[in-house]
Amino acid sequence: MTKSLLFVGVGGQGIILASKILTEGLVKFGYDVKMSEVHGMAQRGGSVTTQVRFGEKVYSPLIGEGEADVIVAFEKIEAARWINYLKKGGILVINDYEIYPQPVLIGQETYPHDIIEKIKEKVENVVVFNAAEVAERLGNIKTQNIVLLGALIKALGIESLDWESVIRENLPEKMHDINIKALKEGMNLGAV
Amino acid sequence: MKKIMTGNEAIARGAYEAGCTVAAAYPGTPSTEILENIALYKDIYAEWAPNEKVAVEVAAGASIAGARALSAMKHVGLNVAADPLFTMAYEGVNGGFVIVTADDPGMHSSQNEQDNRLYAPHAKVAMLEPSDSQECKDFIKEAFDISERFDTVVLFRITTRIAHSKSIVELGERKEVKVKEYKKDVKKYVMIPAHAREKHVEVEERLKRLQEYSNTTHLNRIEWGDTKIGIITSGISYQYAKEVFKDKASYLKLGFTYPLPDRLIREFASKVEKLYIIEENEPYIETFVKSLGIDCIGKELIPICGELNPDIIRKALLKDSKKEIYKIDVKIPNRPPVLCPGCPHRGIFYAMSKYKDIIATGDIGCYTLGMMPPLNVTDTVIDMGAGFSAAIGFEKAFKMANKKGKIFGIVGDSTFFHSGITGLIDAVYNKSNVVLVVLDNSITAMTGHQENPGTGRTLKGDISPVIDIKEIVKACGVKEENIRVVDPYKLDETEKAVKDAYNSEETFVIITKRECALLKDVIKKRAGRYVRVNHEKCRKCKLCLKVGCPAVFVKDDNLVINKDMCNGCTLCLQVCPFNAIEKVGEWND
Numbered sequence: 001m002t003k004s005l006l007f008v009g010v011g012g013q014g015i016i017l018a019s020k021i022l023t024e025g026l027v028k029f030g031y032d033v034k035m036s037e038v039h040g041m042a043q044r045g046g047s048v049t050t051q052v053r054f055g056e057k058v059y060s061p062l063i064g065e066g067e068a069d070v071i072v073a074f075e076k077i078e079a080a081r082w083i084n085y086l087k088k089g090g091i092l093v094i095n096d097y098e099i100y101p102q103p104v105l106i107g108q109e110t111y112p113h114d115i116i117e118k119i120k121e122k123v124e125n126v127v128v129f130n131a132a133e134v135a136e137r138l139g140n141i142k143t144q145n146i147v148l149l150g151a152l153i154k155a156l157g158i159e160s161l162d163w164e165s166v167i168r169e170n171l172p173e174k175m176h177d178i179n180i181k182a183l184k185e186g187m188n189l190g191a192v
Numbered sequence: 193m194k195k196i197m198t199g200n201e202a203i204a205r206g207a208y209e210a211g212c213t214v215a216a217a218y219p220g221t222p223s224t225e226i227l228e229n230i231a232l233y234k235d236i237y238a239e240w241a242p243n244e245k246v247a248v249e250v251a252a253g254a255s256i257a258g259a260r261a262l263s264a265m266k267h268v269g270l271n272v273a274a275d276p277l278f279t280m281a282y283e284g285v286n287g288g289f290v291i292v293t294a295d296d297p298g299m300h301s302s303q304n305e306q307d308n309r310l311y312a313p314h315a316k317v318a319m320l321e322p323s324d325s326q327e328c329k330d331f332i333k334e335a336f337d338i339s340e341r342f343d344t345v346v347l348f349r350i351t352t353r354i355a356h357s358k359s360i361v362e363l364g365e366r367k368e369v370k371v372k373e374y375k376k377d378v379k380k381y382v383m384i385p386a387h388a389r390e391k392h393v394e395v396e397e398r399l400k401r402l403q404e405y406s407n408t409t410h411l412n413r414i415e416w417g418d419t420k421i422g423i424i425t426s427g428i429s430y431q432y433a434k435e436v437f438k439d440k441a442s443y444l445k446l447g448f449t450y451p452l453p454d455r456l457i458r459e460f461a462s463k464v465e466k467l468y469i470i471e472e473n474e475p476y477i478e479t480f481v482k483s484l485g486i487d488c489i490g491k492e493l494i495p496i497c498g499e500l501n502p503d504i505i506r507k508a509l510l511k512d513s514k515k516e517i518y519k520i521d522v523k524i525p526n527r528p529p530v531l532c533p534g535c536p537h538r539g540i541f542y543a544m545s546k547y548k549d550i551i552a553t554g555d556i557g558c559y560t561l562g563m564m565p566p567l568n569v570t571d572t573v574i575d576m577g578a579g580f581s582a583a584i585g586f587e588k589a590f591k592m593a594n595k596k597g598k599i600f601g602i603v604g605d606s607t608f609f610h611s612g613i614t615g616l617i618d619a620v621y622n623k624s625n626v627v628l629v630v631l632d633n634s635i636t637a638m639t640g641h642q643e644n645p646g647t648g649r650t651l652k653g654d655i656s657p658v659i660d661i662k663e664i665v666k667a668c669g670v671k672e673e674n675i676r677v678v679d680p681y682k683l684d685e686t687e688k689a690v691k692d693a694y695n696s697e698e699t700f701v702i703i704t705k706r707e708c709a710l711l712k713d714v715i716k717k718r719a720g721r722y723v724r725v726n727h728e729k730c731r732k733c734k735l736c737l738k739v740g741c742p743a744v745f746v747k748d749d750n751l752v753i754n755k756d757m758c759n760g761c762t763l764c765l766q767v768c769p770f771n772a773i774e775k776v777g778e779w780n781d
């Protein structure tokens with residue numbers, strides 16, 4: 001069975017690195033994997049998404065509406081923006097974190113702060129936590145992407161694989177300990 | 193050894209394994225990482241050229257000299273390089289010559305959606321289209337062989353989803369290919385009319401041989417499944433088709449797509465009941481199939497505009513739209529791309545935004561985002577270089593019609609080297625009363641920080657001379673008194689330069705000089721710096737919001753500056769009339 005997942009968030013949040021670590025791990029564990037990312041116009045501040053599909057044999061790197069088994073939203077409203085891609089019964093992992101887009105900053109549009117409640121009214125399987133807070137407690141806010149990756153791995157039910165070794169193989173040595181901790185915290189938080 | 197790679201990484205690997213010796217490119221999404229990765233192989237000379245035309249000509253020279261050579265660019269880059277492409281099609285090659293064109297269906301980061309497959313029949317060169325990373329690597333090797341065997345340039349066409357998708361690749365070894373002997377041959381390499389007339393005949397003969405090859409090569413293959421439906425497809429569309437139809441259809445999967453295989457298409461079509469053509473953008477394959485008198489279904493059901501995906505194909509061909517999806521009734525604010533916090537381009541845009549009669553002809557780069565509110569500076573964006581040259585036309589038209597308005601043309605440093613200089617020369621030569629602005633951040637920023645002639649470093653990381661923009665401007669004949677070089681973090685001097693330029697009646701040039709805020713060294717240097725709002729002094733006039741920085745916003749009716757995003761550029765501090773914004777952190781200069 002091919003599994004499909006979607007990472008969504010804002011440029012600068014470490015989404016591409018998190019998807020890279022995930023795909024390297026999936027390859028290591030013997031899956032056929034395809035991943036797709038789009039480099040948008042702005043280096044920072046625009047919407048960023050990556051898609052990962054894995055299984056025995058994967059053709060399309062792209063998924064369609066209603067096809068993601070798991071969506072990991074690195075920012076609250078991005079979860080809502082991409083909700084139509086979630087499969088019925090799929091899991092939505094939301095980082096309880098707000099980054100205001102420019103139209104909100106200049107007062108042209110309003111930020112829907114109650115978006116998570118609105119999502120919970122519709123979606124059965126929602127996992128919400130503040131990964132930035134967890135990462136800051138661990139000592140580096142930049143590890144929030146790995147906390148979220150941990151939650152995703154748990155949601156996918158592939159937490160028994162040796163993800164520690166994948167972290168070791170893909171990050172510089174001085175980043176190993178903190179990121180392994182971040183991954184474990186994420187796995188604990190990722191249960192539906 | 194197996195590795196997961198993007199298409200671009202795999203193309204670089206393929207070039208390495210194929211014994212490529214020289215590679216040249218100009219950065220452009222989604223092609224940029226091809227040369228960045230080629231540069232990692234010490235056996236290949238790799239360079240950033242100032243533009244795509246230069247890049248193709250560098251590679252053409254290397255090919256004639258006997259080396260296997262590659263050039264890569266985004267789709268619109270091939271327009272710039274079309275001139276050498278069309279004539280190299282006549283001259284042919286010595287060492288194999290492959291040109292990669294990275295098209296952008298869906299326009300994720302492009303100004304148009306042109307389908308460069310149409311260049312192959314127009315220029316009369318062979319074309320290959322891979323459909324995943326493994327094929328990117330394998331087909332590049334095939335492309336070099338085909339190029340040498342048929343004495344032709346090979347166009348290697350990929351799209352964003354091939355370039356930026358990762359899939360598994362089996363790596364191979366490098367095959368050493370000696371740089372061939374160069375023999376002077378003016379009939380082949382000097383395209384005067386007499387030689388070109390003979391060459392054109394040869395090109396037509398070559399196309400016949402290539403078509404024969406197309407009918408027999410393993411690059412074009414039939415995968416038999418259910419014969420009720422037959423699908424002809426290529427590139428990423430093949431993957432989407434397989435995803436949707438699996439073994440419930442038969443496939444003619446085309447990897448060699450110019451010339452198209454007429455006999456193979458006839459054979460395939462004769463054995464299936466219904467024939468679909470699944471391709472992105474233009475009906476390139478479909479038109480050919482129809483020209484053979486074969487009935488097929490393509491663009492009447494599959495959209496021309498935008499990128500395809502399995503969903504679109506499913507809905508178009510299977511009328512399958514029953515799928516349940518989640519929806520919520522909340523207005524979700526847009527998240528358009530914006531100039532980064534601390535972006536050095538912001539200062540001059542802010543200074544220009546105060547003049548309501550400035551018309552700004554913009555260009556391709558991060559600074560296109562000057563068009564976004566609240567800055568709203570930039571009236572036109574056409575292509576690389578038009579920031580300068582369109583300004584001249586605008587100014588001349590207004591002058592002829594006695595209309596008022598001051599025209600500012602804007603290009604970045606990399607764009608200046610790419611094709612801004614010719615516009616500058618035109619402005620001076622034809623005495624255009626325009627202001628030409630070079631936003632010099634010392635790097636090609638939008639594509640992800642590639643070196644350029646102003647950086648002082650090459651693609652390979654070697655130190656090289658910095659081409660001085662101001663000296664070029666002077667050498668082109670702009671008077672010294674009409675040139676300003678300013679630090680765009682210093683609003684006073686930037687505003688003064690804009691004012692002087694606005695009042696000038698001669699060609700005027702402003703160069704804003706400040707490194708991109710996202711360069712690693714810059715981030716390191718400014719790491720401790722930020723500014724904050726002193727709420728006792730703040731009168732909530734919101735003037736600081738006018739600079740359009742994502743780090744400055746209103747929260748719970750108070751103005752706030754996000755300290756993690758702020759890099760202490762101090763633009764907001766400088767516009768605050770109440771001194772309510774203060775520097776915090778470590779400031780050593």
